Amino acid sequence: xxxxxxxxxxxxxxxxxxxxxxxxxxxxxxxxxxxxxxxxxxxxxxxxxxxxxxxxxxxxxxxxxxxxxxxxxxxxxxxxxxxxxxxxxxxxxxxxxxxxxxxxxxxxxxxxxxxxxxxxxxxxxxxxxxxxxxxxxxxxxxxxxxxxxxxxxxxxxxxxxxxxxxxxxxxxxxxxxxxxxxxxxxxxxxxxxxxxxxxxxxxxxxxxxxxxxxxxxxxxxxxxxxxxxxxxxxxxxxxxxxxxxxxxxxxxxxxxxxxxxxxxxxxxxxxxxxxxxxxxxxxxxxxxxxxxxxxxxxxxxxxxxxxxxxxxxxxxxxxxxxxxxxxxxxxxxxxxxxxxxxxxxxxxxxxxxxxxxxxxxxxxxxxxxxxxxxxxxxxx
Numbered sequence: 001x002x003x004x005x006x007x008x009x010x011x012x013x014x015x016x017x018x019x020x021x022x023x024x025x026x027x028x029x030x031x032x033x034x035x036x037x038x039x040x041x042x043x044x045x046x047x048x049x050x051x052x053x054x055x056x057x058x059x060x061x062x063x064x065x066x067x068x069x070x071x072x073x074x075x076x077x078x079x080x081x082x083x084x085x086x087x088x089x090x091x092x093x094x095x096x097x098x099x100x101x102x103x104x105x106x107x108x109x110x111x112x113x114x115x116x117x118x119x120x121x122x123x124x125x126x127x128x129x130x131x132x133x134x135x136x137x138x139x140x141x142x143x144x145x146x147x148x149x150x151x152x153x154x155x156x157x158x159x160x161x162x163x164x165x166x167x168x169x170x171x172x173x174x175x176x177x178x179x180x181x182x183x184x185x186x187x188x189x190x191x192x193x194x195x196x197x198x199x200x201x202x203x204x205x206x207x208x209x210x211x212x213x214x215x216x217x218x219x220x221x222x223x224x225x226x227x228x229x230x231x232x233x234x235x236x237x238x239x240x241x242x243x244x245x246x247x248x249x250x251x252x253x254x255x256x257x258x259x260x261x262x263x264x265x266x267x268x269x270x271x272x273x274x275x276x277x278x279x280x281x282x283x284x285x286x287x288x289x290x291x292x293x294x295x296x297x298x299x300x301x302x303x304x305x306x307x308x309x310x311x312x313x314x315x316x317x318x319x320x321x322x323x324x325x326x327x328x329x330x331x332x333x334x335x336x337x338x339x340x341x342x343x344x345x346x347x348x349x350x351x352x353x354x355x356x357x358x359x360x361x362x363x364x365x366x367x368x369x370x371x372x373x374x375x376x377x378x379x380x
Contacts, residue, residue: 270285284322312350
């Protein structure tokens with residue numbers, strides 16, 4: 001007899017994906033995993049697009065109610081769907097606790113990054129579309145069944161201790177991140193880092209919001225430029241407020257550039273500015289003084305919502321690895337513009353200028369000491 005602990009919830013639009021869902025169900029049951037099927041089908045699609053959107057939202061809400069009312073919250077949730085089904089599945093998964101294991105099996109005919117930015121969702125691409133069974137689909141579903149069976153046997157996702165220090169980082173501030181970690185870990189502190197590329201900040205905010213962090217070093221606030229100016233990003237309205245009740249150190253890592261796409265795909269106006277290819281996928285374009293004033297003002301407004309002990313450290317030697325003497329986007333005047341704006345607007349946060357570059361070991365030492373002082377209550 002199958003243990004009820006070895007159980008998954010399978011979400012699928014049975015009116016369009018019945019054969020695929022039934023195949024996966026049998027494959028899982030053959031591996032001693034009990035399957036609870038939840039149908040997320042829409043009624044026949046009406047002509048009005050806005051009505052379909054309402055149906056999508058309703059289907060997601062109904063499935064969440066079913067999961068909450070009839071199934072253990074510890075059971076993994078598996079979703080099988082294409083475009084519309086995938087939309088419904090991701091809405092459901094976004095609303096589930098992070099500890100719930102989630103797997104979506106889909107051709108992924110959409111960009112799933114925003115939905116997965118602040119949650120644990122394993123994605124299994126089918127490569128081919130889900131329009132009936134064929135050799136490829138059977139192979140993918142069989143592989144998925146093996147993975148799901150292993151996941152079920154492995155137990156729930158473990159998210160570490162609530163005493164972790166959250167830190168934001170990018171490649172442009174990685175040296176600083178490693179230097180900070182090397183100072184905190186020997187003191188017994190766990191550090192959880194978040195990739196602040198427009199999506200990782202959503203997870204940082206959720207960890208802070210849900211009490212999973214004891215303090216924060218928001219060292220890489222580059223996402224402010226994406227939210228306020230240009231660049232891909234997930235919805236994260238509380239990105240710079242969620243950690244505001246914690247002892248918090250903020251540094252302007254990456255505040256000096258726009259994070260855009262491949263060089264040959266960005267607008268000519270951006271290519272005429274100082275810029276460099278961070279990789280084949282990303283181009284970093286220097287902010288104008290007007291843009292820096294805008295993002296610094298927006299950041300100040302967010303930091304002024306703080307209720308915890310917040311210190312903004314401004315490393316006037318440079319805000320990112322190419323903002324240095326000889327660097328591709330070095331600009332001391334731009335740093336001064338941001339500093340003056342952030343200092344003038346400070347109400348709920350303190351500001352400290354230092355001479356070093358953000359990636360210098362001196363900056364890491366100052367940031368760590370300042371955070372520990374605030375955690376220990378030595379700073380009013």
